[in-house]
Amino acid sequence: MTPASPLIERFSLSGKRILYTGAAGGLGLETTLEMLAMGAMVIAIDNDCDKVARLHAAVPEAHRAQLHLLEIDLADHVLLSHRLQELTQDQALDVVINNAAIYPSKPFEDYSLEEMRQVHAVNVEAALACTKVALPGMRAQRWGRIINISSITLSGGWEHLSPYVQSKGALMGLTRAWAREFGKWGITCNAVSPGAFPTDAERIHPDPQQYAQFVLDHQAIKRRGNATDIAAAIVFLASDASAFVTGQTLPVDGGWMMN
Template identity: 45%
Template sequence: MTIAVVTGAGGALGRAIALRLAADGHSLALTDVAAEPLARTVEEVRAAGAKATGTVADLRDAGAIDAFFAAAREELGPVGVLVNNAAIYPTTPFLDVELAEYDEVHAVNQRGYWRCAQLAARQMAGTGEGAIVNIASITMHGGWERLASYVATKGAAVSLTRALARELGPLGIRVNAVSPGAFPTAAEEIHEDPAAYSAQVIERQSLKRRGTAAELAAVVSFLTGPDSSFVTGQTVEVNGGWVMT
């Protein structure tokens, strides 16, 4: 049994990932800044028969994140899997972005990923094994209007994945990224006309339907499980054939 941490576990993709890792036999240490959706995920994971803790913590608050990882270890055991999933995506024209917004996006999406990886890897190093998955985004390939801060952090998630895979491999820790295309979640509410956006997504994808959160979670499951034991430093695109790399 491995202890798996999922950040942003109250969001649609985080919830699907938590449920899939529970089905894989992990115990879950779940966290999110939003209490109510986090509680729902914890409830669903427990209903599925897995052990789960839920901790409300803000990734911008280093002390809260340190305490979360320390408590996870004490309550469940050393972390064996980390999925860096929580992110924010404010949409503002680049010419109008305030530094405070930029700093916030980076504090959650980049420094948050970096620190969680460090805290998890310290626990993994003690056991000589572990798997980290960083959730990136299709937006890093083609750019995206009004999302420059977010897009930059998603490119950074891939660079971080490679740097950590290189440094942590000798410790038995694998680090990979999953880059989602467009999944119908709350994230889509940033678009003025979500139905038109959905039609546009299907037009651009090679597969002519929307992807599901469970299909994304299945790839996270593969990258955190034994079938990917010789895979590290890679980014897997899960986008229905929108962008092909």
Template identity: 40%
Template sequence: MAKRLEGKVAIVTGAAAGIGRTFCVGLAGEGARVVAADLRDVTETLAEIKALDGTAMGVQMDVANPEDVARMVKQVTDIYGRVDILVNNAGIYPTSPIEQISLEDWRRVTAINLDGPFLCSKAVVPIMKLQRHGRIINMTSTTFFMGVPNFTHYVASKGGVIGLARGLAGEVGEFGITVNCIAPGLTNTPGVSGSPDILQTWDMLVEAQAVKRRQEPLDLLGPLLFLASDESAFVTGQTLCVDGGWTRH
């Protein structure tokens, strides 16, 4: 059976670990050539893709640095000649009450979580326009809908990427480009397991979900592949909550 993303090129930021690594492996499993981009080393992600006989390249970069983003996109077009899918996944989620968030903290969170998706989207849109095809998927968070406390900079940045998707969707739809968001609930990743503040809320959260178990990165893969494929060609500017029914709207 033909794979859903055969011939496509997919960039995933934040690809070294967690949700990003799961997305890279899943996209490669559907036949996409994957660009695994991260601040950190992506050797383990590339090894998992190789084990599936998939095609991938790694790029060490900072999504908040415009020069890094330009270098990455040039490398990708030099090697693969196109960009079909961009997954704006890299993100950080420090917790703090607002009195303890310095302007520098605020700017670091918004630089990675919001400037990063802006810079990466801006860099790939001209290529996608020429191709008259593209899929941009931003990772937001259900914390934006729930207004989770002690996370103000994070929640604001995740609202920002929903705005980015809505605004950009209206601008690029005529070129066959869709822009959507996925909002996960609390998901079992290295970033979460490294945060005792977040971990202590987990049992309470599972209780509030309709599906009463912890969320795993693989729970997000089906929705990602749908939004990355031609099956979602008429879906744009939307945010899909994938959170076991924590939010219901």
């Protein structure tokens, strides 16, 4: 038998404990399944009962013992922190993926300040809470991966998403700040910026076919992205293969935005 390449071994997630918010969503489910298949233990947080049921049903029997589902409202930061502290009392988290987000859509002047705060509470403050709980364990073991999910909407090509765009900009800023601050402990922090993927988020558009054509017209690659495209990027950033990459944002958008 040919021995595994050392480079391939660096992509392994075997035995890693991964916290993943929004893990049952359109892009989250496939990534969760991939990480389980690669030997990771996944603490999946989602509060959409239907999506959680679909995730549970999709997990092969052989991997179910590796999945820990938490149905928590991410805006309840006290409960979130308490549950995560219980889960990390005896064993550290190796990877945190801050993915969950809400995305109301309407003109800026129609948002109340409370509605804007609610978006920030879920999209940003939950990420702060998750990272704060995970950091001591990562620091003690001198290894960790923090992955923030940003968005192509930061390019300014979409209307009526001001609080969502603001929240994703905050995550990109935190990515750079955390990368600088945590690097001395062997912890990397990067962001993934998905393009326009066909998920539930597209339901806010009144003409799906026209919107799909709009997406293809802007992409260099003339197909719609799929969840495995995002899963591959997240697996790379969660593994040892990305050990010398930090403070970066990886666009996964078919060549829409080119830096």
